[in-house]
Amino acid sequence: MTSEAITHGGAMNPEGDGWVTPDGRHIGPVVLEVKNITLRFGGVTAIKDISFDIREGEIRAIIGPNGAGKSSMLNVISGFYHPQEGEIWFRGQKRPPMKPFQVARQGIARTFQNIALFKGMSVLDNIMTGRITLMRSTMAEEALWWGRAEREELAHREAVEKIIDFLEIQHIRRTPVSRLPYGLQKRVELARALAAEPKLLLLDEPMAGMNVEEKEDMSRFILDVNDEFGTTIVLIEHDMGVVMDLSDRVVVMDYGKKIGDGPPDEVRNDPQVIAAYLGVSHE
Amino acid sequence: MFYREAGDFKTSYREDMQTFPIRLDRRAYWTIVALAFLVAPFVVNDYWTNAVLLPFLVWATAALGLNLLTGYCGQVSLGTGGFMAVGAFAAYKLMTAFPGMNIVFVVLLAGVVTAGVGLLFGLPSLRIKGFYLAVATLAAQFFFVWLFNKVPWFYNYSASGQITAPERTIFGILVTGPSAAPAAKYLFTLTILFGLAWLARNLTRGKTGRSWMAIRDMDIAAEIIGVDPLKAKLSAFAVSSFFVGVAGALFFTVYLGSAEVTEAFGIDKSFLVLFMIIIGGLGSILGSFLGAALLVLLPVFLKNVMVDILHWETYIAAHLELMIVGGLIIFFLIYEPHGLAQLWRLAKEKLRLWPFPY
Ligand SMILES: Nc1ncnc2c1ncn2[C@@H]1O[C@H](COP(=O)(O)OP(=O)(O)OP(=O)(O)O)[C@@H](O)[C@H]1O
Ligand SMILES: [Mg+2]
Numbered sequence: 292m293t294s295e296a297i298t299h300g301g302a303m304n305p306e307g308d309g310w311v312t313p314d315g316r317h318i319g320p321v322v323l324e325v326k327n328i329t330l331r332f333g334g335v336t337a338i339k340d341i342s343f344d345i346r347e348g349e350i351r352a353i354i355g356p357n358g359a360g361k362s363s364m365l366n367v368i369s370g371f372y373h374p375q376e377g378e379i380w381f382r383g384q385k386r387p388p389m390k391p392f393q394v395a396r397q398g399i400a401r402t403f404q405n406i407a408l409f410k411g412m413s414v415l416d417n418i419m420t421g422r423i424t425l426m427r428s429t430m431a432e433e434a435l436w437w438g439r440a441e442r443e444e445l446a447h448r449e450a451v452e453k454i455i456d457f458l459e460i461q462h463i464r465r466t467p468v469s470r471l472p473y474g475l476q477k478r479v480e481l482a483r484a485l486a487a488e489p490k491l492l493l494l495d496e497p498m499a500g501m502n503v504e505e506k507e508d509m510s511r512f513i514l515d516v517n518d519e520f521g522t523t524i525v526l527i528e529h530d531m532g533v534v535m536d537l538s539d540r541v542v543v544m545d546y547g548k549k550i551g552d553g554p555p556d557e558v559r560n561d562p563q564v565i566a567a568y569l570g571v572s573h574e
Numbered sequence: 575m576f577y578r579e580a581g582d583f584k585t586s587y588r589e590d591m592q593t594f595p596i597r598l599d600r601r602a603y604w605t606i607v608a609l610a611f612l613v614a615p616f617v618v619n620d621y622w623t624n625a626v627l628l629p630f631l632v633w634a635t636a637a638l639g640l641n642l643l644t645g646y647c648g649q650v651s652l653g654t655g656g657f658m659a660v661g662a663f664a665a666y667k668l669m670t671a672f673p674g675m676n677i678v679f680v681v682l683l684a685g686v687v688t689a690g691v692g693l694l695f696g697l698p699s700l701r702i703k704g705f706y707l708a709v710a711t712l713a714a715q716f717f718f719v720w721l722f723n724k725v726p727w728f729y730n731y732s733a734s735g736q737i738t739a740p741e742r743t744i745f746g747i748l749v750t751g752p753s754a755a756p757a758a759k760y761l762f763t764l765t766i767l768f769g770l771a772w773l774a775r776n777l778t779r780g781k782t783g784r785s786w787m788a789i790r791d792m793d794i795a796a797e798i799i800g801v802d803p804l805k806a807k808l809s810a811f812a813v814s815s816f817f818v819g820v821a822g823a824l825f826f827t828v829y830l831g832s833a834e835v836t837e838a839f840g841i842d843k844s845f846l847v848l849f850m851i852i853i854g855g856l857g858s859i860l861g862s863f864l865g866a867a868l869l870v871l872l873p874v875f876l877k878n879v880m881v882d883i884l885h886w887e888t889y890i891a892a893h894l895e896l897m898i899v900g901g902l903i904i905f906f907l908i909y910e911p912h913g914l915a916q917l918w919r920l921a922k923e924k925l926r927l928w929p930f931p932y
Contacts (some may be wrong), residue, residue: 371798426781430809434777
């Protein structure tokens, strides 16, 4: 048995690469691994020599005080920031430097800390746009609305309607997103990310600014996504309760450094982690 | 008859995705199309065809083109006049170099040439945005006017520097040149615009249109969900320039007959088209038509009422036009950035719920 499996108290799966969680979910082999990432902005070092891995099917939380470098880490993974040092391994291969849209095409989707919806478009169009990496028709076919163009649009519409049902946002389908309250906007952003049918879903504070009820809904959706679609999820979250409930493993960051990594209850009791949080305001 | 959606249930996504999901809108659309093709050319007299219908069709084509770029993709361009000039001169060179070429091909090829040129001038958009991009397109505007003035090859070394469209026919009917019947010119232009509007509608309802709007609304998020900004922006520039080039070719060959670049394609034309889409509605195909209609009709209306009926001086009407257009722009920019098209939508929404407010 590997030490990881022991610390999880779960049983190894037959392949010996991963484990089964107490609630019966299968955690598989490593899908993405960041190795010794260092990211600097001029004089500021946002990330200092951080390494960790993300396993298939797990919910991996990243926590840490404000300015710890959590969002920067997601931006590195999604190809938006290019680290000065370090490597990213995706599905067993070292990833060359990539543009964000290329990363998206590899099956990595995300949401943003500050909502980044397309304000001039309806909920439906926002979510349809999320499927852009899955659409194949050429511009000529589209211009003439011929061949694949219409068939594809119909097929994707059907898939999007499933997501709309799943996230219970049928009633706002046609609403311009700018008219929606904050909590629903967050949900639409999740829908847009899900529309890409990602292998790996990065969520940057999906519950920030929500009330208890909205947080509960969002938690349920995240668990359902993980459970029903087997989507691997990386979750940045400040609410410790949520982190404890949802995540399989937690990375703790502080001032750009990794100060903890492990199952939630282990991390919670780590003296270094407690010290980092003492006296630091966090929502 | 009430304007209602109720009882007009959609049983498939295909029906729900129609251009006009509401039956009454669909009927209105086909009625207008039928009137435009089958009735207007036979009842409207030559004066109105030349003074209103033809320029409306040409400017609607240009406005549609600019709206794809600016309204849908968010890339401001002040080079519309210059790109229309490219279309016009491309058409002229094609007509004189290949006298046997069908005028339909001439116009479409002129559009293709302009698309290529637009692609080139779209390259800076990958680096610069907003105000700076607008200035870069302004440079294109001045460059083309200068180029077509300076290089005699473009106007076939004519002494006056003017270009004049030779006579061309479709099915034996003249559509260019001084002896072409206004109704024939009108039908020719209308057919092309109808086709282009259909293309624009198709492009904006699917993947391409959404990638343009995504870039417009939030380019970072667009890129992170998989939109290639290079492809989205350049395709918007190319498609938009194609439309604008066709508009320029039609403006010159069908409407003006002969043109001098500084006068016909100056910076004022760039602003005119920009005003059309601001007033009509950014990011709306209907808006392109409404804006073009308003700005074409306004001077004609003012002239008819003020000068011909009230016997005011011409310059007063001209000044009044400037003031009204200026006022409209300010109004729409501040209160309704989505223009007349949005006012129309809101009115319909109200009507649909009437007489119950909820
Ligand atoms: N584009 C940037 N340019 C310069 N500095 C940046 C940039 N992005 C992040 N930083 C800096 O990097 C550090 C980490 O920021 P980051 O947003 O990753 O923190 P975070 O852990 O997500 O914090 P929060 O909980 O507040 O969201 C901060 O000091 C921030 O100022
Ligand atoms: Mg953050």
